[in-house]
Amino acid sequence: MVVEVGTGRPPAADEMVDEPNCVAMPGLVNAHDHMYQWATRGYVPDGTLFEWLRALYPVWARIDAGTVGAAARAAMARLLLSGCTLSTDHHYVFPAGRPDIFETLVEAAKELGLRFHPCRGSMSLGESKGGLPPDSVVEDEDAILAASEDAIRRFNDPIPGSMCRVVVAPCSPFSVTPQLMRDSAELARRHGVRLHTHLAETLDEERFCIGRFGRRPVELMEDLGWTGDDVWYAHGIHLNDAEVHRVAAARTGVAHCPSSNMRLGAGACRVEDLLHAGVRVGLGVDGAASNEDANLAMEAHQALLLARLRAAMLGRDDAPRALEAREAWRMATQGGAECLGRDDCGTLEAGKCADIACFRVDDLAHAGVADLVAGLALAPPARAQTVIVGGRVVVRGGRLLTADEEVITKEVAAASVRLRG
Numbered sequence: 001m002v003v004e005v006g007t008g009r010p011p012a013a014d015e016m017v018d019e020p021n022c023v024a025m026p027g028l029v030n031a032h033d034h035m036y037q038w039a040t041r042g043y044v045p046d047g048t049l050f051e052w053l054r055a056l057y058p059v060w061a062r063i064d065a066g067t068v069g070a071a072a073r074a075a076m077a078r079l080l081l082s083g084c085t086l087s088t089d090h091h092y093v094f095p096a097g098r099p100d101i102f103e104t105l106v107e108a109a110k111e112l113g114l115r116f117h118p119c120r121g122s123m124s125l126g127e128s129k130g131g132l133p134p135d136s137v138v139e140d141e142d143a144i145l146a147a148s149e150d151a152i153r154r155f156n157d158p159i160p161g162s163m164c165r166v167v168v169a170p171c172s173p174f175s176v177t178p179q180l181m182r183d184s185a186e187l188a189r190r191h192g193v194r195l196h197t198h199l200a201e202t203l204d205e206e207r208f209c210i211g212r213f214g215r216r217p218v219e220l221m222e223d224l225g226w227t228g229d230d231v232w233y234a235h236g237i238h239l240n241d242a243e244v245h246r247v248a249a250a251r252t253g254v255a256h257c258p259s260s261n262m263r264l265g266a267g268a269c270r271v272e273d274l275l276h277a278g279v280r281v282g283l284g285v286d287g288a289a290s291n292e293d294a295n296l297a298m299e300a301h302q303a304l305l306l307a308r309l310r311a312a313m314l315g316r317d318d319a320p321r322a323l324e325a326r327e328a329w330r331m332a333t334q335g336g337a338e339c340l341g342r343d344d345c346g347t348l349e350a351g352k353c354a355d356i357a358c359f360r361v362d363d364l365a366h367a368g369v370a371d372l373v374a375g376l377a378l379a380p381p382a383r384a385q386t387v388i389v390g391g392r393v394v395v396r397g398g399r400l401l402t403a404d405e406e407v408i409t410k411e412v413a414a415a416s417v418r419l420r421g
């Protein structure tokens with residue numbers, strides 16, 4: 001944990017990290033991801049969310065613990081090298097007869113040294129029952145609830161400074177039943193863990209909810225008990241004015257994923273309105289199949305540009321202030337920590353977890369920039385020079401210390417080829 005922050009002569013220490021050419025920030029927090037997707041990048045380069053999902057479900061049906069492990073190690077390596085120290089992972093594909101997928105994710109985070117909030121995700125509404133995914137990738141609801149409870153019992157650590165907290169996370173309104181949403185919320189609250197799901201990502205989803213349930217996505221979540229400060233949604237793009245205020249009043253969080261939203265043409269999240277209404281907003285890289293990267297600092301950069309573009313397109317003459325540079329960094333750190341329920345992460349101060357990212361500012365990309373903190377959000381980000389998680393140095397000199405980046409690269413390339421079939 002951080003004992004003291006200050007200037008002057010450093011206190012005595014076993015190990016000294018001296019980075020005169022860096023800006024030290026709180027470690028970045030990734031509030032939405034699907035790490036297994038690192039092995040399925042570049043599919044459906046020009047499709048909508050539903051087109052992209054329909055093409056990828058059969059590929060994802062072939063994953064096993066081996067492919068998930070290789071993909072997750074790649075995603076985690078990229079996150080750590082971009083200054084991310086705390087990440088969630090929303091894993092919702094558990095093909096029948098492929099054991100140990102969730103365990104493999106937890107192990108990978110432990111090995112690489114990433115603070116981790118794995119979500120036990122799920123899909124239960126197959127095509128034959130009117131859902132979007134094929135029946136081959138959905139699970140039985142009793143089995144989902146039992147597996148979720150098992151994951152909490154085995155891996156959830158509620159203490160301050162925890163390196164692993166489990167989340168319960170049915171995938172989306174078009175891939176699970178309302179009953180599973182209700183039962184999942186009840187289970188999570190009985191164990192004091194958090195809830196996460198995709199919501200209001202596309203207009204296709206909105207049409208699905210209105211057609212099937214007669215409810216807009218936010219109304220559906222309100223009916224099912226999926227609101228509150230123990231819930232955060234991924235995306236939250238297509239909210240009307242009243243819904244923005246209801247999400248704020250309920251203290252529900254939102255993970256904004258600008259690169260993925262632009263890649264899939266899903267829409268532009270109303271970040272400025274959400275923040276203004278008091279919503280806890282974090283940033284997420286989303287799965288690499290709809291981003292092709294996992295660089296949280298890049299999401300701060302993208303969020304800043306997208307919010308300003310959105311304001312300009314609404315005819316606003318103060319569009320550059322729609323999202324200020326320092327606010328983008330606050331979302332990438334404290335905002336994400338608030339979504340994940342971590343009041344011990346997200347800022348650099350005494351008593352908080354010692355999660356620190358040092359970004360180099362004497363390189364070609366950043367040398368001489370007048371306002372270094374703003375400059376790091378305005379310029380495309382570089383690799384982090386030193387990254388510390390829980391007091392452990394995991395990146396030094398821009399290189400991963402906890403695993404071999406070249407081995408990870410080769411393994412994920414092989415896993416990607418295997419899945420392509």
Ligand SMILES: [Zn+2]
Pocket residue numbers: 032033034198234286287
């Ligand atoms: Zn997602």
